[in-house]
Amino acid sequence: MDIESCHTAYLSNPAATPASTLQVEAVMRFFDDWAHKGPGCLPHYMNQAEEARCTAADLIGADSGEIAFVGKTSMGLNAVAQGLKLGPGDAVLVPVPDFPANVFASKALDQLLGG
Secondary structure: OOHHHHOOOOOOOOOOOOOOHHHHHHHHHHHHHHHHHHHHHHHHHHHHHHHHHHHHHHHHOOOHHHOOOOOOHHHHHHHHHHHOOOOOOOOOOOOOOOOHHHHHHHHHHHHHOOO
């Protein structure tokens, strides 16, 4: 079955989903550019990243300076968790089951707060 014909969006399954045709094509373009231009192609991709940051900000009504790209979902979750101003009695809800690395952030918070 062609994954593109399924009209499926994998939103909560990092690193465990099939790559879409668009993703594969984008990665192939990047490596082709890198093979021909080396680091000279990076400004183009940095501009694309900034455009994506602005698009994401518009989508959720934020400022583009509030949007960060991180390497892994667990890295982003840990950064957010460490920035939360939580105190005794506050709760952080996580889906069950969840990818184990994504749960570590909430477990660390729980220990930090003496839970």
